[in-house]
Amino acid sequence: MQVLKRLFRLLSPYWKTIIISALLLVGRAGLELVPPLFQREIIDEIITARNLKYLGLMITALIGVYALNQLVQIGDNYVRHALGEKFIFDLRVRLYAYLQKMSLSFFERTSTGELMSRVTNDLSALENFVTHGSALTAVDFLRLIGGTIILFVLDWRLAALVMIPVPILALAFRHYNTKIRPVYRRVRARLGDINAKLQDNLSGIRVIQAFAREDIEYQRFSKESERYYRARVKGIRYWSIFFPAIRFFGAMGTVIVLGVGSIMVVKDQMSLGTLVAFVAYIASIYDPINRLTEVDNIFQEAIAAGERIFELLDETMEVKDAPDAKELPVIQGEMVFDQVHFMYGSGDPVLHAISFTMAPGEVVALVGPSGAGKTCIANLICRFYDPVKGHVSVDGYNLRSIKLTSLRSQVAVVLQDSFLFNNTVAENLHYGKPNATKDELISAARAANAHDFIMQLPEGYDTEIGERGVKLSGGQKQRLALARAILADPRILILDEATSSVDAEAEYLIQQALERVLKGRSALVIAHRLSTVRNADKIIVLDRGRIAEVGNHAELMQRGGLYSQLYQRQMDLTAV
Secondary structure, three states: OHHHHOOOOHHHHHHHHHHHHHHHHHHHHHHOOOHHHHHHHHHHHHOOOOOOOOOOHHHHHHHHHHHHHHHHHHHHHHHHHHHHHHHHHHHHHHHHHHHHHHHHHHHHHHHHHHHHHHHHHHHHHHHHHHHHHHHHHHOOOOOOOOHHHHHHOHHHHHHHOOOOOHHHHHHHHHHHHHHHHHHHHHHHHHHHHHHHOOOOOOOOHHHEEEOOHHHHHHHHHHHHHHHHHHHHHHHHHHHHHHHHHHHHHHHHHHHHHHHHHHHHOOOOOOOOHHHHHHHHHHHHHHHHHHHHHHHHHHHHHHHHHHHHHHHHHHOOOOOOOOOOOOOOOOOOOOEEEEEEEEEEEOOOEEEEEEEEEEEOOOOEEOOOOOOOOOOHHHHHHOOOOOOOOEEEEEEEEHHHHHHHHHHHHHEEEEEEOOOOOOEEHHHHOOOOOOOHHHHHHHHHHHOOOOHHHHHOOOOOOHHOOOOHHHHOHHHHHHHHHHHHHHOOOOEEEEEEOOOOOOOOHHHHHHHHHHHOOOOOOOEEEEEOOOOOOOOOOEEEEOOOOOOEEEOOHHHHHHHHHHHHHHHHHHHHHHHO
């Protein structure tokens, strides 16, 4: 019930529309209870009495009731569905905004497919609840109350007989809920697993095909689908047995009324019209009960979906703005690490007492064996994570004391595998500066040695580059990513293995571009190819999360330490 309370709280901002919908629902329920009364009058006062004097009036009135009922239903359908669409739209946008603020660690432990399932499939279940489940329940509940009152007014003895199966139905309904609720939870979880597997396989289709793993992945996906299928079938088994049983008990109530009512009509203890009306009103009792059991499926799915959505909304942001966070002014680019310790979650320590300074306009290179903590330092500068101990500051501002957006707007990152969107070249560049002019785009592309290859594309800057830039080569993607960073005009530029995955020609073009871009700009360069950082102002050598050496290329080579060993090893491999 806690989930339902939270769902209804989410609906509270739409109270005006809900009131209008409620009034329409009351009118709809009331109008559905009127026709049997007209039927009773027609049978008793016109057919039985053989008096056609008021037949035209009664038929006209009955047509009017049916017409008015349909008009109310038109209004009800529109208002209710519009409310449902607005509610889901707002919740979907809210979920997306919330996800964008989540820390990087959250996305590292949660699959993309699982998140997509919650934002699409689970929201669809809630939409069904808002537009159909809650409304139908309200109408049926009103019909149930109104029909019960009318039955007791018509004849309390028959009404009491009608109520005999109701306690049995209530107990059965309660038992069904206890059985079906965990089933629907499993169904939602299994659907999330399918989406996660599907997203993972489609993203890695090149690897799957390259290693001829199609059959194996087919088997894995089949198993996930079978788990979902079995969970669904278990739910189907429950409701396929339960609903017919409920309808049987409802039919027994009608049989009892027809049997006893027929005797009463024959003995002149009840009019025929009253019996006909009574049978019609029984539908107002049992039809809502039958439909409530079916609507319960919608409720149970909504509860299961709501639990998953609220679980998402209840996730805490590990990295967020402090309550008193300040806007970071335009910076010079000084970066200071002071006794920084870091670990991922509860894992092993990654950084140990890291301290160094990057002066404004200085190019600092981070080198060292894989796993030494180089990328971790870049993540701390962008504040994707916070240190466990120590602090990181920019121009004297502790990163924890400033707003994330004001920091990240002055930092740009070019990764080894830079992400490009399934859009045009121009739109990808605009991520660096949304309001950039065409001349600015071209200038940034020229600076990154990207303009020439862009102009050779079928539609130049308006060419669609495919998902993750699949239509471009590795070197072209890297130069485009660099142009995007240049367009942002960051005060601090981070290059994380920006040339490690490209060929020699592409590396040469990128290095040429970097020489122009890095002038007068603070930059942190992470590289495995040590030949690419020879001209750095300062080289920091990391080993197992600690600073092993600091100096320029000449100084480090003269010392004969770890840097010299790594550099000589790479030169030997190149010579071979």
